[in-house]
Amino acid sequence: MDPVLTFTSDFGLHDSYVGQVKGVLASCVPGIRIVDITHQVDAGNLAAGSFALAGAYTYFPAGTLHLVVIDPGVGTERDILYIESTSCRFVGPDNGVLAEAAEAAGAARIHALDLERFTGALRDTFAGNPVVEQLLREPSTTFHGRDLFAPLCGYLLAGGDPGRVTRPKKNMHKLDLPVPEHKPGRTTGQVVYVDGFGNLVTNIPAGWVDPRSEVFIVSGGHVRSVGTLQHTYGSVERGETLALIGSRGLLEIGVNGGSAASVLSAGYGDGVLIIAETERS
Amino acid sequence: MDPVLTFTSDFGLHDSYVGQVKGVLASCVPGIRIVDITHQVDAGNLAAGSFALAGAYTYFPAGTLHLVVIDPGVGTERDILYIESTSCRFVGPDNGVLAEAAEAAGAARIHALDLERFTGALRDTFAGNPVVEQLLREPSTTFHGRDLFAPLCGYLLAGGDPGRVTRPKKNMHKLDLPVPEHKPGRTTGQVVYVDGFGNLVTNIPAGWVDPRSEVFIVSGGHVRSVGTLQHTYGSVERGETLALIGSRGLLEIGVNGGSAASVLSAGYGDGVLIIAETERS
Amino acid sequence: MDPVLTFTSDFGLHDSYVGQVKGVLASCVPGIRIVDITHQVDAGNLAAGSFALAGAYTYFPAGTLHLVVIDPGVGTERDILYIESTSCRFVGPDNGVLAEAAEAAGAARIHALDLERFTGALRDTFAGNPVVEQLLREPSTTFHGRDLFAPLCGYLLAGGDPGRVTRPKKNMHKLDLPVPEHKPGRTTGQVVYVDGFGNLVTNIPAGWVDPRSEVFIVSGGHVRSVGTLQHTYGSVERGETLALIGSRGLLEIGVNGGSAASVLSAGYGDGVLIIAETERS
Numbered sequence: 001m002d003p004v005l006t007f008t009s010d011f012g013l014h015d016s017y018v019g020q021v022k023g024v025l026a027s028c029v030p031g032i033r034i035v036d037i038t039h040q041v042d043a044g045n046l047a048a049g050s051f052a053l054a055g056a057y058t059y060f061p062a063g064t065l066h067l068v069v070i071d072p073g074v075g076t077e078r079d080i081l082y083i084e085s086t087s088c089r090f091v092g093p094d095n096g097v098l099a100e101a102a103e104a105a106g107a108a109r110i111h112a113l114d115l116e117r118f119t120g121a122l123r124d125t126f127a128g129n130p131v132v133e134q135l136l137r138e139p140s141t142t143f144h145g146r147d148l149f150a151p152l153c154g155y156l157l158a159g160g161d162p163g164r165v166t167r168p169k170k171n172m173h174k175l176d177l178p179v180p181e182h183k184p185g186r187t188t189g190q191v192v193y194v195d196g197f198g199n200l201v202t203n204i205p206a207g208w209v210d211p212r213s214e215v216f217i218v219s220g221g222h223v224r225s226v227g228t229l230q231h232t233y234g235s236v237e238r239g240e241t242l243a244l245i246g247s248r249g250l251l252e253i254g255v256n257g258g259s260a261a262s263v264l265s266a267g268y269g270d271g272v273l274i275i276a277e278t279e280r281s
Numbered sequence: 282m283d284p285v286l287t288f289t290s291d292f293g294l295h296d297s298y299v300g301q302v303k304g305v306l307a308s309c310v311p312g313i314r315i316v317d318i319t320h321q322v323d324a325g326n327l328a329a330g331s332f333a334l335a336g337a338y339t340y341f342p343a344g345t346l347h348l349v350v351i352d353p354g355v356g357t358e359r360d361i362l363y364i365e366s367t368s369c370r371f372v373g374p375d376n377g378v379l380a381e382a383a384e385a386a387g388a389a390r391i392h393a394l395d396l397e398r399f400t401g402a403l404r405d406t407f408a409g410n411p412v413v414e415q416l417l418r419e420p421s422t423t424f425h426g427r428d429l430f431a432p433l434c435g436y437l438l439a440g441g442d443p444g445r446v447t448r449p450k451k452n453m454h455k456l457d458l459p460v461p462e463h464k465p466g467r468t469t470g471q472v473v474y475v476d477g478f479g480n481l482v483t484n485i486p487a488g489w490v491d492p493r494s495e496v497f498i499v500s501g502g503h504v505r506s507v508g509t510l511q512h513t514y515g516s517v518e519r520g521e522t523l524a525l526i527g528s529r530g531l532l533e534i535g536v537n538g539g540s541a542a543s544v545l546s547a548g549y550g551d552g553v554l555i556i557a558e559t560e561r562s
Numbered sequence: 563m564d565p566v567l568t569f570t571s572d573f574g575l576h577d578s579y580v581g582q583v584k585g586v587l588a589s590c591v592p593g594i595r596i597v598d599i600t601h602q603v604d605a606g607n608l609a610a611g612s613f614a615l616a617g618a619y620t621y622f623p624a625g626t627l628h629l630v631v632i633d634p635g636v637g638t639e640r641d642i643l644y645i646e647s648t649s650c651r652f653v654g655p656d657n658g659v660l661a662e663a664a665e666a667a668g669a670a671r672i673h674a675l676d677l678e679r680f681t682g683a684l685r686d687t688f689a690g691n692p693v694v695e696q697l698l699r700e701p702s703t704t705f706h707g708r709d710l711f712a713p714l715c716g717y718l719l720a721g722g723d724p725g726r727v728t729r730p731k732k733n734m735h736k737l738d739l740p741v742p743e744h745k746p747g748r749t750t751g752q753v754v755y756v757d758g759f760g761n762l763v764t765n766i767p768a769g770w771v772d773p774r775s776e777v778f779i780v781s782g783g784h785v786r787s788v789g790t791l792q793h794t795y796g797s798v799e800r801g802e803t804l805a806l807i808g809s810r811g812l813l814e815i816g817v818n819g820g821s822a823a824s825v826l827s828a829g830y831g832d833g834v835l836i837i838a839e840t841e842r843s
Contacts, residue, residue, distance in 0.1 A: 001311050006300065012758035013294065013575065016618040019568065019599035020809075023621030026597060030563050030623070035307060037300035043759055044819055056297040059304030059412055059427065061311070072819060075794025087411070130649070131621055141794040143809030146621065196293035197324055232356025232422040247301075247424030257325055257353060282592050287581065294575065316588060318581035337578040340585030340693055340708065342592070368692070477574035478605055513637025513703040528582075528705030538606060538634060 028154025111166035198259020218271035309435025392447035479540020499552035590716025673728035760821020780833035
């Protein structure tokens with residue numbers, strides 16, 4: 001059975017861009033199984049794209065190829081990456097969007113596409129394929145998702161040798177993400193993602209949160225308590241705020257049946273503070 | 282060929298939640314065919330989720346498994362249901378969202394997940410599957426769609442015995458939906474769904490609507506006639522309101538080329554009145 | 563392997579309409595591979611639907627069947643078309659939405675559905691199929707996408723003879739789209755599509771644009787220069803407007819890291835002017 005390809009982008013679903021990429025993929029690999037992670041990452045938001053990928057890749061079968069096209073530098077000199085990890089593979093631009101997931105996946109071997117050799121390999125592998133021939137004839141400077149990333153994934157999933165079209169690369173770009181701090185009695189972190197329900201996801205891991213500690217959100221100059229850790233949304237009354245460990249294993253601030261982002265007027269980058277029971281007096 | 286699974290949720294498409302669930306499903310059942318019904322049910326809106334499912338399940342092949350994750354009570358004591366009907370199967374929370382479809386599908390046999398036996402069955406069935414092992418190791422309290430519903434569907438579609446992981450259950454929760462009334466000369470009902478075009482779908486079945494009767498909408502203290510039954514949108518001028526039998530076999534109020542919800546400032550729960558020709562004087 | 567079907571509509575993703583159509587397709591052709599182009603075409607916008615299809619169909623494998631359901635005249639007398647071109651096939655309403663793609667695909671042979679013969683052929687081909695039998699029993703007047711287009715695609719992909727259910731037709735409706743003009747030193751065109759990023763796509767082909775010419779946008783009574791042709795978004799500073807050749811091979815006006823539609827308050831139908839270097843003094 002052909003491996004699974006996941007597809008994450010900031011293309012949105014209003015235009016035909018996602019469909020064009022899938023057309024190229026289906027033209028290269030007839031039996032391909034494509035699963036969308038999301039295409040509604042805010043345009044060019046690398047942190048949100050990284051968060052989506054890093055939270056999802058781990059739920060896919062071994063061998064899955066994860067394609068990410070959040071590529072504000074399309075057509076400039078940035079590399080196109082192919083990364084092999086222990087259990088899965090990644091394709092995307094070298095702008096940091098792949099780094100968190102690729103590092104978490106373990107033992108990442110980083111490669112950069114060699115455009116000239118890739119063009120030759122495509123010609124050989126897909127000789128007579130009218131879709132690939134069209135891409136080779138008229139590549140765009142603004143849609144590498146369709147014209148380079150998709151045929152690269154097609155080439156790899158069709159069994160093409162990665163070594164033929166890439167060169168090894170030592171490092172990849174990483175995002176400058178906020179880093180939480182864990183000190184005795186006092187932990188600080190940030191809201192790193194706001195989901196569609198309005199839950200405020202922080203970068204504080206579950207292991208850092210003592211159930212008796214009090215959680216505060218710092219936003220717009222205000223510091224507000226959201227109480228101690230709860231089990232689930234239904235542990236508080238409808239409309240009330242709460243702190244809990246979310247499905248990503250991170251501290252989240254939510255509202256039962258509502259949006260914490262709205263209720264607390266809080267969002268990406270806002271501070272979160274945890275004060276141990278022993279420190280409060 | 283593997284059976285079809287349909288997937289309905291209120292997750293939206295902005296986050297990676299839908300992708301995570303599909304990853305688990307693909308990890309359990311490589312050849313699975315997943316069809317999205319919708320993921321844009323308003324957060325926690327059980328009536329809208331029920332409407333979406335009940336209107337769609339009937340168009341799928343026999344044996345289809347319908348997964349619904351609209352689950353505001355996630356992590357609380359509510360049961361997780363597995364329902365077998367004559368032609369298809371359902372998995373979802375016991376909060377009423379499955380009831381309308383499951384009853385319409387006929388001869389529903391209701392079962393509740395037995396969490397302890399389910400955990401054991403998962404360990405046996407998917408021994409060595411890293412995705413399932415990860416779920417068993419770190420289940421969340423807020424995302425049962427990924428951590429319980431998806432592996433349950435995977436277990437069932439992989440041929441697992443439902444009896445091993447569930448216990449029979451007499452009843453399921455039902456939604457307290459508005460009920461239309463059909464009296465000689467006068468029928469009353471409610472708007473039970475507003476679709477993306479702004480059509481106002483009522484709970485009045487086609488068989489109750491005499492073509493010569495006049496249809497009224499009652500909203501915001503106003504009673505407005507939308508005339509007698511028309512054949513289709515194009516039967517009236519652009520921008521005009523009309524009453525017609527929609528694709529669900531229910532009375533709908535629409536606007537040709539526009540949104541009845543906007544034009545009439547009407548929405549969910551508003552009253553609809555049908556007065557027979559003989560009653561008007 | 564079963565052929566690919568692409569699906570373009572204005573149904574949106576909020577309701578279950580897309581899912582209902584896919585259910586019928588899966589009921590007719592178990593192994594069907596469906597790729598969504600987009601379902602977020604603005605309601606009834608034939609020009610936008612035509613643009614989506616014409617920009618995407620060319621990236622799909624030979625033999626692909628392209629289904630388009632943007633059908634404001636549903637239930638009226640308009641024909642349902644089946645078009646065969648050199649490399650692919652189309653199904654949709656005869657309202658112009660298919661014309662641009664079908665003509666570009668070459669050698670289009672146009673057919674109209676013969677409803678009576680189609681009904682008979684469905685009964686034969688899908689005898690015992692409960693989904694098709696339900697459609698035949700209770701066809702709607704407002705959802706031909708589900709009740710006629712989908713089973714027609716199912717019939718064709720299941721190997722049914724097109725000649726049995728259609729009659730040849732000389733012409734199809736075409737859209738009255740704006741036409742660009744190319745004169746020595748001066749080219750005029752229009753914005754024909756605004757994509758989800760806010761890029762203004764024009765109807766001026768790449769071959770008409772001399773790299774030294776200056777590009778102007780005319781909107782709201784203002785004429786503004788966007789400079790000469792750039793290579794890609796990153797060729798200008800963030801927030802700056804630019805002219806470039808987009809992924810469709812057409813002149814586009816964009817903003818690096820932003821929305822040209824917002825920055826320039828411009829949209830569909832606005833004028834675009836290209837003045838050759840030799841004409842500026």
